[in-house]
Amino acid sequence: DQQVKQNSPSLSVQEGRISILNCDYTNSMFDYFLWYKKYPAEGPTFLISISSIKDKNEDGRFTVFLNKSAKHLSLHIVPSQPGDSAVYFCAASAAGNTPLVFGKGTRLSVIA
């Protein structure tokens, strides 16, 4: 039973346009959410996070939006660049000593 779901296995976007990656969760105890980027043959790299007390967090070209009532978050990348092509994982945790729970990932391809 997946607690974190990324329903789009892949996404293709043109360079310079916006990439929107979506993530849904089922566990209402989750209160901290993270996005990781993974290139082949490398471990996941932390990208951006958001606490449940916020609905938006921005870091340069990356913005994460959280809709708690819908149990949904999204990662916006604008403008998209070819170097953003990677697999993006959504992860969640609950306050206290709980591990990260990951989605299956979305493969983003940014086409020049």
Next chain:
Amino acid sequence: DAGVTQSPTHLIKTRGQHVTLRCSPISGHKSVSWYQQVLGQGPQFIFQYYEKEERGRGNFPDRFSARQFPNYSSELNVNALLLGDSALYLCASSSNPTGIPYEQYFGPGTRLTVT
């Protein structure tokens, strides 16, 4: 500063054998977690250690065990290997496993192939 390091990079084992994977966390980080990532899936939590004590365990059989040493490095051991144990094993370190923020920093992983 060095990131999380893992060894070996790749490993091929035969069914029934035993394997030991190693991880060194980022300097100053006292918590280490292990994850298994099979092809097409996200990382799945195996163990978490903090200050040399087990703080969490995922839904994995007893064939999987781990420990953390006084220098905060860690080993993951898997006994009686099965074909289904073939995966990328990721180690992640964090400064504190409780509270917020709770970013974990991952190593490059060990690719284990069981034949």
